[in-house]
Amino acid sequence: MESLYFSPAVPPDVVLSRFEVCRTRDLDEARHWGERIFCANRLRSLDAKGSVNTRIYYRRLGGIGIGRMSYGGDISIDPGQLETFSLIQMPIRGQERIDFGEQRVLSDPTVASILNAHVPFVINHSNSTEKLIIRLDNNVLERHCQQHLGRSLRKDIEFQAAMPLDTPQGRRWMRMVGWLYDSLSADEGELPPILASQFEHTLVSMLLACQPNNYSAELMADEGPSIAPSFVKRVERYIEEHAHEPISIVDMAEYAGVSSRSLFTGFRRFRNTSPMLYLKEVRLRNVHEELQRQSPGGSTVTAVAFRWGFSHLGHFTTDYKRRFGESPSETLAR
The missing domain is CATH 1.10.10.60 (Homeodomain-like)
Structure with a gap:
């Protein structure tokens, strides 16, 4: 099953094709690149043959990183917990199972997953899976949320782990993702800081609006100054x-x-x-x-x-x- 919701102008196989950072059949090399882009992790093949065919395309843009990747094998990824960033994963084919202690998310082209910082998890990635990823630095996420709220945050931002993509909010999110991937796939030059900042702002604002989190009620509430005593x-x-x-x-x-x-x-x-x-x-x-x-x-x-x-x-x-x-x-x- 392939994604019905990710509809870029460029074909999926061409998305970020100019930004390939890894192509390997070696599990240790795949682990090495996962650590460079994300964090230390325990990468283990669930296939008796231990075969992988890993491809990673990735582009960094200020406090965000966007990518497309597949491991080409049945793989278990155990990073413990993310410390400095959150990760959004959107399969365009195949599926993953993400375990957060007793909670489980089955992620496929109809359901994205959000891995919150400071929450331990394990990913079981199936052989046929290819996914889009968006890495969001904590300080970027917090700064934009604080700007919307007009105050400091007293708790870390925590999103609902499963993001259904067949809802109005999910489709709105994926339209924005398609636009973002199109823009950054076609433009291989260094982006002007003002444009990079605009991409960052649009992405974080859309995520805060579309995906339930522990600040959603306050973010969606009408402003109160006019009715305050x-x-x-x-x-x-x-x-x-x-x-x-x-x-x-x-x-x-x-x-x-x-x-x-x-x-x-x-x-x-x-x-x-x-x-x-x-x-x-x-x-x-x-x-x-x-x-x-x-x-x-x-x-x-x-x-x-x-x-x-x-x-x-x-x-x-x-x-x-x-x-x-x-x-x-x-x-x-x-």
């Missing part, structure tokens, strides 16, 4: 104007003329955050903007962080990198 808006303005000063929840509640409990409830219901997390978000944004404005030797990361109320530099650096996709020192060095 006036005291929530007053406290937001207060935070914006006084973020450089020591501010407590008591200060905010007194300014708004409500109880601390009402303030927490208002922010949780209408902003899906807490007043103190909102304050941290404003301070992070101000640090980011100030570091961007600094001239070489004008200041230090430590001085700017302290000025905006961050006394624990380890926690600050972690939060900053998660929010902006780079360390504060990298921002200062630009």
Whole structure:
């Protein structure tokens, strides 16, 4: 069975044909290329003869990588868990079985699979299978999700593992995938950064919209500012104007003329955050903007962080990198 949903302008066998990185009948070499593109893994042939005919086509584009691959044999792939990226797999023929502990996904041309970072899994790849793959770096996925939400993430993004492709959302996703593969198959030159960024943005935005995840409800919800109580808006303005000063929840509640409990409830219901997390978000944004404005030797990361109320530099650096996709020192060095 071949995919009815992947319909590129170029024939499937020509997709990314200019970007072949591996063609081998040696299992160890196939494992080596899997480690170069993805991560360390235990690759094992399930065929008594141990035969493979591996072909991998792959192109890197900023924080994403797109590819087409087949192992040409019955293979078990056990990488443990992905640490720094998520992986989307879309068979265009054949099938795979992916085991996540007690959960199992049978992936074929009608059902794609998403391998989330930090979730252990094992793939059983059948001999006749050929698949499209999209590798998404964690920092890219998090950065775009944060931009849509307008705040930092408190948990890793986790997608539903099975992606049915015969639904309106699945067909929408595959139309975008077909366009992306067509564009990147035909253009073998170095893409301008602005175009690479546009591909990246389109891909991640479509994934967040089409595939259920632990932020879907918030991403799909109507924005709340127009219906939020006036005291929530007053406290937001207060935070914006006084973020450089020591501010407590008591200060905010007194300014708004409500109880601390009402303030927490208002922010949780209408902003899906807490007043103190909102304050941290404003301070992070101000640090980011100030570091961007600094001239070489004008200041230090430590001085700017302290000025905006961050006394624990380890926690600050972690939060900053998660929010902006780079360390504060990298921002200062630009």
